[in-house]
Amino acid sequence: MSALFEPAKIGNIEVKNRFIRSATYFGLADENGFVGEPSVKLIKTLAQNEVGLIITGNAYVLKSGQRFPNANLIDTDDHIPGFKKMTQSVHEAEGRVVMQIGHNGVQSKLAAQSGEDYLAVSMTDKLPDFGRKPREMQEDDIANIIDAFGQAARRAREAGFDGVQIHGAHGYLVDQFLSPFTNKRTDRWGGSLKNRLRFVLEVTRAIKKEAGGDFPAMIKLGCKDYFDDGGGLTIEEGARTAKALEGEGICLVEISFGNMDPKLRKIFMGITSPEKEAVFLPEARAIRAVSSVPIALVTGMRSLPVMEELIGSGVTDFISLCRPLIREPDLIKRWKEGDTRPADCISCPDPSHAAPYGCFNLDENGKIVIFCRQLRRKGNPE
Numbered sequence: 005m006s007a008l009f010e011p012a013k014i015g016n017i018e019v020k021n022r023f024i025r026s027a028t029y030f031g032l033a034d035e036n037g038f039v040g041e042p043s044v045k046l047i048k049t050l051a052q053n054e055v056g057l058i059i060t061g062n063a064y065v066l067k068s069g070q071r072f073p074n075a076n077l078i079d080t081d082d083h084i085p086g087f088k089k090m091t092q093s094v095h096e097a098e099g100r101v102v103m104q105i106g107h108n109g110v111q112s113k114l115a116a117q118s119g120e121d122y123l124a125v126s127m128t129d130k131l132p133d134f135g136r137k138p139r140e141m142q143e144d145d146i147a148n149i150i151d152a153f154g155q156a157a158r159r160a161r162e163a164g165f166d167g168v169q170i171h172g173a174h175g176y177l178v179d180q181f182l183s184p185f186t187n188k189r190t191d192r193w194g195g196s197l198k199n200r201l202r203f204v205l206e207v208t209r210a211i212k213k214e215a216g217g218d219f220p221a222m223i224k225l226g227c228k229d230y231f232d233d234g235g236g237l238t239i240e241e242g243a244r245t246a247k248a249l250e251g252e253g254i255c256l257v258e259i260s261f262g263n264m265d266p267k268l269r270k271i272f273m274g275i276t277s278p279e280k281e282a283v284f285l286p287e288a289r290a291i292r293a294v295s296s297v298p299i300a301l302v303t304g305m306r307s308l309p310v311m312e313e314l315i316g317s318g319v320t321d322f323i324s325l326c327r328p329l330i331r332e333p334d335l336i337k338r339w340k341e342g343d344t345r346p347a348d349c350i351s352c353p354d355p356s357h358a359a360p361y362g363c364f365n366l367d368e369n370g371k372i373v374i375f376c377r378q379l380r381r382k383g384n385p386e
Contacts, residue, residue: 007315008308008323009340012056014298015220015255017166019056019100022315023336026258026302026324027059027104027169027224029072037064037077039086047090050329051099054336057322058094058101059258062171063160065152068121069107069177070114078105078156084163091164102222103160106171107149109180110138125180126188146193146203149177154210157219167220170207173260178204179226182245185236185263197241201248208252220255226262227287237262239287243294250297257291258300258324259284272303275351281310288319300324307346308339327351 009021032042050058063076063083070077077083087103094101108115110124116134123145124131124138131138141149157168172178180186181203187194193202204223211221225246229236246257261284271283283304291299302324305311311323328335328347335347 006308006312008311012321014057014222014322015167016218017057017100017102017220020098021054021056021336021340022322023054023056024258024300024302024322024324025050025055025058025329026300026326027061027171028326028330029061029075031072031074033074033076035074037067037070037075037079038083039076039090043076044090044093047101048093048097049333051094051097051101053334054340055099055329056336057166058099059169060090060101060103062104062106063156065105065107065156066149068115068123069109069112069149070120071108071112071176073114078103078159079152081159081162084159087160087163087165091166095164100166102167102169102220103156103163103165104169104171104224105153105156105160107152107177109177110186111176111180125177125186126194128186128188130186150203150206150210153207154214157211157215157221161215161219167222167255168211168215169222169224169256169258170204170211171224172204173224173226173262175226175263178207178223179237179262182226182241183229183237183262185229185231197244201245204245205248205252208249208254212253217253221253222256222258223249223254224258224260225249227257227259227284227291229262230264230268232265232268239290242287243291246291246297247295250295254297256298256300256322257295258302259287259291260302273351275304275306275349278307278310281305281307282314285314285319292319298322302326304351306349308344 011020012022034040047058063078064070066079091101110131113134116122116136122138123141125141127140160168170178182200187200192199194200208221227242228239275281281304288299288301298321300322301314301320305323314320328349331349
């Protein structure tokens with residue numbers, strides 16, 4: 005049997021194979037951020053189709069961190085019952101599920117436009133234009149958000165999740181503290197990497213305090229900023245961050261990007277050959293060189309031989325997939341049953357430029373809707 009289908013452990017979670025469903029926003033919550041049957045059905049379907057570990061789309065720890073409409077919230081205990089239905093459905097299918105928790109900081113578009121407290125790590129000349137200016141976080145604001153991460157993890161455990169994943173990538177709040185591109189603070193939260201690291205370390209400690217030291221905590225880490233001039237967070241700093249988080253008990257680092265010039269997003273598109281797969285392989289090698297923390301490699305993997313080579317080389321421990329499972333929710337099951345053709349997904353661009361990928365679109369209200377453009381071209385509305 006391929007090593008990809010061998011069982012493994014992430015912290016104290018036993019998973020049936022090396023495949024992880026990487027998190028993405030799926031826009032199925034109600035207007036108050038509550039989980040409904042569509043969300044439960046989506047996650048249950050993935051569990052029934054042999055995905056080893058499922059990571060849900062970002063659940064916001066506070067409304068001040070909300071970027072998209074119809075996204076999940078985990079800011080009060082009222083959300084626990086709905087999420088219990090989700091975890092129960094996954095466990096009945098012998099799957100494992102982790103909640104991704106996060107705050108978008110200055111990228112919190114919905115919070116900015118709805119009148120919520122709108123916060124920035126620091127005031128820079130690169131702030132987004134969401135109709136009003138944010139205010140710079142004070143010590144009390146930072147403490148409140150750190151506590152909110154801890155409370156969110158406690159709620160996730162009470163709802164039956166197998167762990168949590170901190171969203172520390174894509175230019176969101178954790179990433180905003182880490183990156184010198186967005187963090188211009190001169191106090192204990194900014195300046196040196198040691199200071200910029202402080203926020204995510206305190207978040208991790210709050211999670212362990214509130215949810216228990218045995219509750220698996222993971223991170224999606226923006227281990228590098230991508231700009232033409234090479235500015236921002238370097239991979240050397242990203243690797244040091246991963247090592248520091250390993251020391252705090254983080255049991256899995258999913259490698260992703262931090263801040264990025266939109267023009268460079270083309271590296272994610274048109275995955276049509278094995279040579280274009282494993283986009284973040286150099287970053288994985290840099291982290292593996294300094295840390296023994298388990299790694300999940302995401303972005304661009306489409307063919308089993310490439311994945312088997314990655315696992316066999318030891319550069320990564322798990323393969324994270326997202327868009328291929330939007331295109332083919334039964335992909336892992338198909339592979340397990342012997343149909344080893346590469347994933348159909350090629351990360352096609354959206355020709356309307358409404359969104360960076362063909363599996364995302366925007367409706368008339370600006371809400372992101374997820375679907376597969378390849379399927380639509382074939383006349384299938386699903």
